Amino acid sequence: MYKYLLVISLLAGVLITAMLSGELSPNRVPGAAIAVNPGPLFHSHQFMADNCEACHTPVLGVDNTKCIECHANDRALLQREPTAFHGNIGHCVSCHKDHHGERFLPTKMNHFKLVEIGFHVSDSIHQDISLQALACDECHTKQSPHNGQFGRHCLACHNTEHWMVAHYRHPSPRSRDCSQCHTAPPCHFGAHFRVCTQVAGKPNAKVDSCYECHQTTAWNDIKGFGWYRSH
Structure with missing residues (x-):
């Protein structure tokens, strides 16, 4: 190992000396300018x-300890x-690049880099590396509006570039099967719900009858009232 580093160091020294003398000026050697300065920083x-x-x-490249x-x-x-x-990651340049x-x-x-790191850490690098290996809910549980209704197979609908589901169209506004996808928030199980039903002009509405107050344009687009900000 030490011999290898010594050889690399000597070669680097020779190259630097040649560049300083002008023999290997970045302007004279094709591609050398990019090697010396690969591009502007973030x-x-x-x-x-x-x-x-x-x-x-020198020789080793980007040093993670400096990051x-x-x-x-x-x-x-x-x-x-x-x-x-x-806080538990020590190899920054696997994901973060500059220049x-x-x-x-x-x-x-x-x-995809996250998958590669995961396989490497788990000694499973010989498996097929695929985004399907991601456990999306490990990071996005609290961001999910689905409350676990659709399981953990997020990639069945979503992708890693855009969370919006491509070509998705909400069922007809006349649909009354809201509970197939939606669950009522905690505020609908207390006194706050009665305040909301009064605003909507539906004092006898029930928690599982979403369609009586809400519309498919947005959850706070209330029938007969318009946009309602409850907080």
Whole structure:
């Protein structure tokens, strides 16, 4: 291992010396400019544009410990449930890339990389790597409006680029089978529900008769009243 690093270090030294002498100037060697400066940094990293060592270690490349030095105390990241798992991740560059321009978002989620990391950690790298292996509800449980009604197979309807279901059309506004997909929120099982029914002009409405007050345009588009903000 040490011999390998020594050889790499010597080669790197020779290349750097040649570049400093002008023999391997980025302007004279095709592709060298990209190797020396692969592109602009993300706008939040621009302050390090002239300090490669802030992130990179010679020969080894990007050093994850340097990422952690800056981001380990990011409370906004570690206190949010969807991103709290970063506290146990030590290999940042598997998902987060830079040098793709100031407007590029290195925080954009790459679910496929998440699958690769999962298989690697579980020693199952020889299995077929597929997004179907994702356990979506491990991260998105509290974001799901389905309350477990449709199980854990989120990818049957959703994809990792857009949560909206492609080509989905709500059943007819005349449909009364709301409970097939919807469940009443907790506020509908207390005094608050009676206030809502008064607003809707349906004082005798029942919790399971959603269609008496609600419309398919949006849950707070109340029949005979319009948009209603309850909180």
